[in-house]
Amino acid sequence: MTLAPERPAQSATTLNSRLRIDSDAPRPQRPATKSSGKPNPAAHLSPEQIEGIGRELDALRQEVMDSRGERDAAYIRRVIKTQRYLELGSRAVLLFSGVKVKGFRPAWWIGTAGLSVAKILENMEIGHNVMHGQWDWMRDPKIHSTAWEWDNASPASQWKHSHNEIHHTFTNVLGRDNDLGYGILRVDEDQPWSLFYLFQPIWHVGNAIIFEYSIAAYDLELGGYLAKKDRMSEEEKAKFRKDAAEVVAKIKRQATKDYVVHPALSVVSGPTAPLHTLTANLVANLVRNLWTNTVIICGHFPPGIATFEKTSIEGETRGEWYLRQMLGSGNISGSKAMHIMTGNLSHQIEHHLFPDMPSNRYAEIAPRIRDLMERHDLPYVTGSLAKQVGSVYWKVVQLSLPNKVEGGPRRRDVIKDAVVRSYTRKKKLKRIAAAKKAKAAAAQSATA
Amino acid sequence: MSTQTRPTASPWLARFRTGIAGVAESLATPLVPADYLDLVSPLRAGADLRGRIVAITPETPDAATVTIRPGRGWLGHRPGQYIRIGVDVDGVRNWRAYSLTHGPDQPAGTISITVKAIENGVVSNHLVRRTRPGTLVMLDQATGEFCLPERLPGKVLFVTAGSGITPVMGMLRHHLDDLEDVVLVHSAPTASDVVFGRRLRAYAASGRLTLHERATDEVGMLDLAELDSLVPDWREREAWTCGPTGLLDAAEAHWEAEGLADRHHVERFRPTVIEPGEGGTVTFAASGKVVEADGATPILDAGEDAGVLLPSGCRMGICFGCVSTLRQGAVRDLRNGEITVAEPGDDLPVQTCVNAAAGPCEIDR
Ligand SMILES: Cc1cc2nc3c(=O)[nH]c(=O)nc-3n(C[C@H](O)[C@H](O)[C@H](O)COP(=O)(O)OP(=O)(O)OC[C@H]3O[C@@H](n4cnc5c(N)ncnc54)[C@H](O)[C@@H]3O)c2cc1C
Numbered sequence: 008m009t010l011a012p013e014r015p016a017q018s019a020t021t022l023n024s025r026l027r028i029d030s031d032a033p034r035p036q037r038p039a040t041k042s043s044g045k046p047n048p049a050a051h052l053s054p055e056q057i058e059g060i061g062r063e064l065d066a067l068r069q070e071v072m073d074s075r076g077e078r079d080a081a082y083i084r085r086v087i088k089t090q091r092y093l094e095l096g097s098r099a100v101l102l103f104s105g106v107k108v109k110g111f112r113p114a115w116w117i118g119t120a121g122l123s124v125a126k127i128l129e130n131m132e133i134g135h136n137v138m139h140g141q142w143d144w145m146r147d148p149k150i151h152s153t154a155w156e157w158d159n160a161s162p163a164s165q166w167k168h169s170h171n172e173i174h175h176t177f178t179n180v181l182g183r184d185n186d187l188g189y190g191i192l193r194v195d196e197d198q199p200w201s202l203f204y205l206f207q208p209i210w211h212v213g214n215a216i217i218f219e220y221s222i223a224a225y226d227l228e229l230g231g232y233l234a235k236k237d238r239m240s241e242e243e244k245a246k247f248r249k250d251a252a253e254v255v256a257k258i259k260r261q262a263t264k265d266y267v268v269h270p271a272l273s274v275v276s277g278p279t280a281p282l283h284t285l286t287a288n289l290v291a292n293l294v295r296n297l298w299t300n301t302v303i304i305c306g307h308f309p310p311g312i313a314t315f316e317k318t319s320i321e322g323e324t325r326g327e328w329y330l331r332q333m334l335g336s337g338n339i340s341g342s343k344a345m346h347i348m349t350g351n352l353s354h355q356i357e358h359h360l361f362p363d364m365p366s367n368r369y370a371e372i373a374p375r376i377r378d379l380m381e382r383h384d385l386p387y388v389t390g391s392l393a394k395q396v397g398s399v400y401w402k403v404v405q406l407s408l409p410n411k412v413e414g415g416p417r418r419r420d421v422i423k424d425a426v427v428r429s430y431t432r433k434k435k436l437k438r439i440a441a442a443k444k445a446k447a448a449a450a451q452s453a454t455a
Numbered sequence: 456m457s458t459q460t461r462p463t464a465s466p467w468l469a470r471f472r473t474g475i476a477g478v479a480e481s482l483a484t485p486l487v488p489a490d491y492l493d494l495v496s497p498l499r500a501g502a503d504l505r506g507r508i509v510a511i512t513p514e515t516p517d518a519a520t521v522t523i524r525p526g527r528g529w530l531g532h533r534p535g536q537y538i539r540i541g542v543d544v545d546g547v548r549n550w551r552a553y554s555l556t557h558g559p560d561q562p563a564g565t566i567s568i569t570v571k572a573i574e575n576g577v578v579s580n581h582l583v584r585r586t587r588p589g590t591l592v593m594l595d596q597a598t599g600e601f602c603l604p605e606r607l608p609g610k611v612l613f614v615t616a617g618s619g620i621t622p623v624m625g626m627l628r629h630h631l632d633d634l635e636d637v638v639l640v641h642s643a644p645t646a647s648d649v650v651f652g653r654r655l656r657a658y659a660a661s662g663r664l665t666l667h668e669r670a671t672d673e674v675g676m677l678d679l680a681e682l683d684s685l686v687p688d689w690r691e692r693e694a695w696t697c698g699p700t701g702l703l704d705a706a707e708a709h710w711e712a713e714g715l716a717d718r719h720h721v722e723r724f725r726p727t728v729i730e731p732g733e734g735g736t737v738t739f740a741a742s743g744k745v746v747e748a749d750g751a752t753p754i755l756d757a758g759e760d761a762g763v764l765l766p767s768g769c770r771m772g773i774c775f776g777c778v779s780t781l782r783q784g785a786v787r788d789l790r791n792g793e794i795t796v797a798e799p800g801d802d803l804p805v806q807t808c809v810n811a812a813a814g815p816c817e818i819d820r
């Protein structure tokens with residue numbers, strides 16, 4: 008039961024600065040350039056203007072949240088129902104995936120297409136958004152962020168932590184938001200270059216192909232574990248092992264469904280049918296992986312989207328957080344069907360401002376957000392899917408090389424240097440390891 | 456899937472069943488088979504208990520009887536008991552309790568509740584004025600102790616007011632002919648506001664019960680001292696009272712004063728009244744910690760300061776990583792002042808990082 012809102016007198020004891028639009032100490036004016044020397048896209052805004060933006064956005068949020076109702080609830084239930092029937096139907100068709108008509112297998116094609124769409128809908132418009140709490144207000148325990156589990160390798164709990172909590176709070180903050188390139192890509196000139204990135208076009212495509220597993224590894228913080236294992240406490244290690252067991256169990260369940268049980272059932276239509284159903288599931292998962300990756304890289308990596316330094320978010324107010332979300336995200340323009348297939352992440356700017364707003368409302372508020380940004384001379388980054396994806400792929404290629412610095416060393420030399428250094432470093436490490444080993448052996452023989 | 460154990464013909468069959476259930480589960484993961492079955496058969500045995508509204512019949516200008524066909528899992532009830540029903544109003548699920556009012560003559564497989572619309576009442580107005588037959592609602596099994604005993608008493612007195620007639624109507628419809636001597640004292644603003652008025656008057660006309668109607672708009676509220684003249688033998692009667700809080704409090708005191716509290720049964724429609732305030736005592740149920748929090752401190756911070764381990768994330772209301780269950784009480788959203796009230800049994804999930812206590816409240820952590 009929710010009663011009429013009545014604004015409380017907020018005292019200064021509120022602990023998180025992002026809960027408030029104003030602040031006790033005056034907020035500093037933004038510097039004209041970032042420490043990398045690049046211009047700061049919000050330098051022209053005074054702290055008062057940012058506070059004003061905060062108030063305007065809070066009011067807009069409240070207006071939409073107050074108007075949530077039956078039509079929204081009907082929308083998400085309809086999407087869920089459609090998705091479930093589509094998945095059921097596609098899987099039923101795939102029981103006959105092996106049946107050949109005039110040299111090709113119609114059931115395989117229809118079933119695979121249907122299953123791909125079903126999986127995309129489930130992950131994007133349903134799973135992602137339900138787990139964001141966009142539908143918690145309905146108080147339906149089955150469509151709730153605390154209860155939803157999605158058709159993806161990463162367990163909901165771990166995904167919610169890394170995505171909702173880290174990425175959405177620290178969006179595009181270098182060193183805080185690991186989504187910025189997922190730790191394997193250099194997508195911003197302010198990210199330091201290393202030799203590893205020279206091959207990033209390959210990493211990028213590989214990552215897209217196995218996207219659901221790399222997301223799972225990423226949510227599990229597998230990379231961090233491998234790098235820091237020796238310095239971790241027993242407690243941290245135990246937590247990692249528990250999380251890892253959870254991921255493995257989830258992957259097992261997912262794989263059993265897609266690659267064992269459903270294929271096995273299609274034996275009803277012939278002894279080779281299971282093989283065809285297996286490939287259908289593989290392809291559907293691959294299509295889903297490529298599509299989700301394609302959509303997601305358009306959210307924060309296209310040119311014109313800003314990144315931020317760690318120091319710039321100290322004491323950040325709600326208005327400043329809003330500002331960062333607007334500057335740190337980009338949209339995709341397109342048809343209504345395209346928006347639904349992207350889980351409305353094509354309205355990335357609106358989603359990042361209000362991650363818990365029902366996704367069907369983003370299109371409605373988009374013109375008002377665009378207007379607000381244009382009034383304040385802020386770039387509203389948007390473009391067609393082809394344009395945005397193309398620009399990201401081009402960026403991945405470009406930024407695989409070190410930055411071009413006027414009057415600095417030639418890029419060819421920087422790379423050569425890096426190769427040499429990496430080689431000598433490896434050799435040095437080997438030498439140290441060998442020395443250590445010899446010392447240990449000597450100590451052992453001395454005690455013997 | 457159903458976990459009910461049915462007597463099985465052989466252990467082999469039992470194992471076969473578990474095997475099938477296991478396969479169904481691995482086909483449906485990460486959902487459960489029930490999620491798909493619910494699409495086609497929401498009222499089947501083994502499903503979460505739901506019901507489909509089959510009719511809505513007006514009783515008075517602001518009360519209506521809602522007839523529901525419960526799912527196959529419905530276990531039946533004792534007259535006088537109530538059910539909790541979950542109704543979606545403006546897309547939001549609200550749970551409320553309503554006494555069962557149907558009699559044995561009701562079409563098989565259906566049950567009824569009778570709802571009186573109260574001013575600004577979210578669910579009661581929705582059910583009385585806007586709900587259409589065909590709507591699916593969530594249900595809980597019947598519960599409550601406001602019932603006639605197994606061995607029926609010889610002399611019975613019912614004292615009711617307003618919608619408080621509902622549980623009594625359920626009892627009368629089932630047991631009136633088994634009871635020897637029944638007196639009903641019922642208050643309502645006017646004669647036309649009496650829910651089930653026609654039926655009650657017909658009972659009285661045929662001599663099956665003694666009815667004292669009281670139109671409070673004309674003659675004022677019932678003073679229980681009047682019972683001595685209205686029902687001189689009231690002290691010899693087993694009594695059931697249901698109505699607004701004022702009447703119930705007075706009745707309890709009245710029977711108590713005569714040393715007859717054990718012959719008196721009460722049903723409260725508003726067992727707790729939660730008045731939202733500013734700040735309050737926060738009880739963390741699982742950790743057993745109790746904290747005084749002011750109206751500006753998020754429950755998350757208040758709990759952490761007291762050493763309660765609470766889940767958290769962004770601490771600004773966007774990640775839902777801090778959602779905990781509000782067992783009862785009131786909290787206020789610090790972003791917009793919105794108040795959420797949970798009555799016992801409501802168990803509402805709330806974000807502790809942006810909600811502060813608005814009166815005493817209990818969190819499940
Ligand atoms: C065991 C039990 C059995 C019940 N049986 C019936 C029944 O058979 N028929 C029936 O009509 N109701 C019955 N009720 C009451 C019912 O559950 C709801 O409380 C009532 O319908 C009001 O809900 P609402 O959503 O319309 O009002 P809300 O939106 O919850 O409340 C609106 C306003 O009315 C106040 N309020 C809430 N409940 C009541 C109340 N009962 N009386 C007066 N003011 C109230 C609130 O404080 C608020 O200010 C029963 C309650 C219980 C606990």
Ligand code: FES
Nearest residue numbers: 768769770775808
């Ligand atoms: S901690 Fe993120 S919503 Fe509360």
